Amino acid sequence: MALATLWRLTARGPVQNGLAPRLGQRGVSKWAFVGRIQDATQPPPPGMTVLPNELYPYTRQTRRCGVLGRKAGMMSMIDEATGYHFGVTVVLVERCHVLMHIDHRAQNTTKRWNMQIGAGFRRPHLTKKPLRFHCAKAGVETKEKLIEFTVSDDALVPVGTRIGAEHFVVGQKVDVLGTSKGKGFQGVVKRWGFSGQPATHGSKTHRAPGSIGSFGRKGKVAKGTKMAGRMGGDSIGVFGLKIVRVDPKKSVLFIKGCIPGPNGGWVRITDSAKNYKILAATGGPYPPVPTCLEPVEDRYGSMYDDMTVDPPAEDEIALGHTQVISGADAEDFSNCHHEVAFGAEAEDMRSRRMEYIVYDNGQMDSAAQEKNDLKFQSQTDDII
């Protein structure tokens, strides 16, 4: 509220509602985060609160959100029709959920909403509290990575929705951004492709850069001259890669071609800008806008089909390897690692091969509930 009053007191006169002040202007801090302040005259788009019943049409102006995945490796596939043999990268779409909508309509030139997506899983006891509560507010498990996508109004998805591999469609093209493998400090021949000097015939240097300038260039070395240095570890984009196969149950994408980064590295996958033209010409299946409305329950990116897990038997419970705690008794969790699961994820965790403690919140009596509320009241106030 204080920030809003300051806007009106600037030396240049009153500021209109809806226009963000220039940061650094008198009375406005340079570090003020103005992105969240919403324009009260415009209502939020409908896609923010509820998914539509039918998919919206895919137009030239549509801009969907993307997905964060992890590169699992490469394999080869053979096209049955032609016998053509090509390489394919396998990308695991690991636990992507929508966490937040950010209003950048006043800031960026495209005047659009941004959607923040969280991916991966990080053990809660290793995550910092602000991130834990940020994820809990969206109703999801603690995430490892957060990224933003600029999104058009018809591609907005409500907070907490899962975005899986079915978000993409076979035959469409994607852009992939990843961090390339680090090569360390490398010389000029490997880093920039210089040819070096001869190996024999009296030459004393072999892999040196040679000349780095001439007297005519003001007697100094120009900025940006290619030299030896650290190579790799950059954000590299590969554009226009085709999706060959989508496996929604295991949340896996098969992308034709190569992708930057090592196996296990994070990659950011978005629709390619070439899609509309290509798909309009072929009449091929368009990607679902805002997202696939029939989400497939997967094991959150678990690839191991043979790893079927049974819940612990009654003998194990009696031996004390697992404990079942219910009601108000389960207050002392100091000895345990804690994972937080919500809804369907809880059912999934029960079936894994792990020792666990089950604490069923539904049976809590009112006194214990009040005690719990008081315990966390001060913490929940911070995020609101």
Added chain:
Amino acid sequence: MYVILNNLTIIANIDSMNFSTSISPKIIENIEKQYAKSDLPSLSIGDTVKVYLLIKEGNKERVQVNQGVIIAKNNSQLTSTITVRSNLQGVGVERVYLVHSPLIKNIEVLRRSKVRRAKLYYLRGLSGKATRLKQRFN
């Protein structure tokens, strides 16, 4: 540390080491099993082999048979290959086949040979009776 929201089940793990999905080479192996053929005969170097290839010409499909000797084999799960050498009208022809390709309908082993090499590239410099290989019966 745990968070309680309305009527949600909370599960606390003691052993959280097995929880995160790790990217291992087993992922690719498990996927490749879907595409790999399970009914292949055992192929070894020196085998005389008939390869039944599916050839598509427009809408028509026909099966072409190539017979020859396996002179090289490369084991790499889905992209395993064999190199088959044959003599067509006085011209030596070698062809590399992807063994798990859907275009290979069948591979039939006619004769096995006793060879003391992993690769029989020396046959390229020989012709006629010198290219005969001793038969193996086991």
